[in-house]
Amino acid sequence: MSMNPIMMFLEEMVIFVRVVESGSFSEAARQLGISPSAASRGVSKLEKGLSVQLLQRTTRKLRLSEFGEEVYHCCRSMVASAKAVMEMGAKFATEPEGVVRIGAPKAIGRYVLHPFIPEFLQHYPKVDVQLLLGDGHHDLIDGNLDLLVRVTDHPPPGLVGRRLFPIRTVLCASPDYLVEHDVPLHPQELERHFCIGEGGTTSGGPWQFRKGADRVRVQAVNRYSINHSEGRLDAAMSHIGVTCLPQFVAREELERSRIVQLLPEWEFTGAGGQGSAWLLYQSTHFLPLKVRAVVDHLVDRVRQLSWLHDDGASAGEAGSGSRPERIN
Structure with missing residues (x-):
């Protein structure tokens, strides 16, 4: 033809x-x-x-x-x-150069990725980074992104991925709230508490817990709902009720005792946001140096955050050691 x-x-x-x-x-x-x-x-x-x-x-x-x-x-x-x-020229540059666009959920971008970006920019003065935060669905091609962070148990097929860290959710409330309402000793007791949910309705969805072979579903009644983890953290510190938060969001306030973890022996498995955070990019033999530099920097720094890896797996250890894993 x-x-x-x-x-x-x-x-x-x-x-x-x-x-x-x-x-x-x-x-x-x-x-x-x-x-x-x-x-x-x-x-x-x-x-x-x-x-x-x-x-x-x-x-x-x-x-x-x-x-x-x-x-x-x-x-x-x-x-x-x-x-x-169009990006092949960057592969043969003597040093990384250009703009790297990263799409990520708001909380992960703010608490995990953003702290490492200034250091990266200092090391690579010819690379600019655009960190685009949003909890909607990002797409690499449609969003014109170089890298995408997604929380999932099953990364989309056809991409290359680096597993950053497991998402662990903790249940917490402020000490003042617990003085007035008592500390729940079993998940079922949460039905008698005010809760702060992440959905759009006060009825909320079931909160699910696991301990060994035991499984418990609790119909949480949300006095307040907000679809942003920082908002739920602020509400908990305002003594409104009990909430669930990603561990990386709650960590600093837990260490300051402004909130306390509840039911630590129970694993929170419900209300979404479970799985692992994956750093994803297009499968290509010509990954630009600028993108490779960002990937290596973020994976290396996240690996050093030992408090993120409570299941014993470090960033990049997803079936292929520290190498990228092709998603089939």
Whole structure:
């Protein structure tokens, strides 16, 4: 096949990928810096060139056709490869240089990653870091990210990952609150306490605990709910009630005795946020020096935080020692 037809549709393939991932022609056009009509024409041109319908258009949403699903995955791989090609020059630089964009959950970014960024910037004066914090779903390609931190038991397939640390949740409350309401000695007693939840309703979801073979589910009644761990920490220190927090968020205030851990012999397993924090990036043989430098720096520093690794595993020890692990 001549290369001419392929070259004719490269731009349309990029438009098609952006339309699918953004969910609309207008948003794809905004991201690409073109008009919505140009985005629509690009997809139509690709459909005409392939002689098949890729998108089923309705007044409310776009839906991939069966053939469009296959074309999308091929085009997305092409876009990822094109990005890798654009970054290949950095691989052969004498020192790391450029911008590295990292997407991470708010609490992990604030308490675990951010403290190590200033030191990195001092060591690598030609590398700039953009740390983008948010508890929504980040995507490496759609978000134009170099690195992604995600809390999960099952990292997405097709990526390369470094396991940073296990997520451990602790139950805690302020000493003043416990003086007034007594210390719970069993998870079931939490049903008589005011709780601070992370959901959007006061009814909350079940809190689940495990100790050996024992399993307990408690229907927590939330007097206050806030979907941010720092907010729950502040509420607990304001003596509102009992809350669950990532151990790395609660650690300093536990050491200062401004809050105390409850039911330490029980493992908190409910209310989400379980698993491990993974540092993920695209599978490529041409990882830019700037990205490699950030990965090595963060993994090394997190490994040194012994209080994070209560299960005996250090950062990077996820089935392949300290080497990156390909997610299948």
